[in-house]
Amino acid sequence: xxxxxxxxxxxxxxxxxxxxxxxxxxxxxxxxxxxxxxxxxxxxxxxxxxxxxxxxxxxxxxxxxxxxxxxxxxxxxxxxxxxxxxxxxxxxxxxxxxxxxxxxxxxxxxxxxxxxxxxxxxxxxxxxxxxxxxxxxxxxxxxxxxxxxxxxxxxxxxxxxxxxxxxxxxxxxxxxxxxxxxxxxxxxxxxx
Numbered sequence: 363x364x365x366x367x368x369x370x371x372x373x374x375x376x377x378x379x380x381x382x383x384x385x386x387x388x389x390x391x392x393x394x395x396x397x398x399x400x401x402x403x404x405x406x407x408x409x410x411x412x413x414x415x416x417x418x419x420x421x422x423x424x425x426x427x428x429x430x431x432x433x434x435x436x437x438x439x440x441x442x443x444x445x446x447x448x449x450x451x452x453x454x455x456x457x458x459x460x461x462x463x464x465x466x467x468x469x470x471x472x473x474x475x476x477x478x479x480x481x482x483x484x485x486x487x488x489x490x491x492x493x494x495x496x497x498x499x500x501x502x503x504x505x506x507x508x509x510x511x512x513x514x515x516x517x518x519x520x521x522x523x524x525x526x527x528x529x530x531x532x533x534x535x536x537x538x539x540x541x542x543x544x545x546x547x548x549x550x551x552x553x554x
Contacts, residue, residue, distance in 0.1 A: 368441055368476075371403075374528055377530055389419075402427075402428065404429070405444045406432055420432070442456055446459055476527075479507050479509060485533065501524060514534045518552050
């Protein structure tokens with residue numbers, strides 16, 4: 363499925379949060395390994411960095427061949443933006459965080475190209491966030507839905523079976539000692 367600016371939306375998208383990385387691992391090196399393993403799209407969060415620092419990170423990731431989307435606000439070099447649930451529609455290619463099927467329908471009517479829908483499962487990144495949504499929430503939408511929250515190699519195929527177009531992950535990759543191996547397993551699990 364093609365979305366403006368982003369190209370073909372992949373079945374796997376990684377959201378960044380360098381605070382999840384094992385001690386001593388850099389975000390850049392982890393993402394380089396993930397790109398080598400087949401990851402194609404990244405949503406750069408890192409909202410504590412200055413715009414200049416985030417733009418530098420986006421430039422580095424784009425040089426690796428990754429398609430980069432900025433989180434919450436546009437940043438130089440990013441091809442789109444992934445908005446928080448409460449944010450208004452943006453121009454260009456954009457997606458939105460959603461937490462119910464009604465949120466997905468609202469994002470679609472606002473012009474979103476894609477959404478993340480969470481939580482799919484229990485998540486270490488946001489303890490107490492939930493409970494997980496019923497599987498019915500992930501199916502029957504007019505735009506691609508990426509299951510987010512608690513997605514692992516063990517349940518990524520379940521997200522696709524529930525009707526999600528693909529998955530968006532953070533902790534399962536960034537906490538891993540071998541993030542590239544996790545990316546390979548996730549790509550296998552969500553392949554059409």
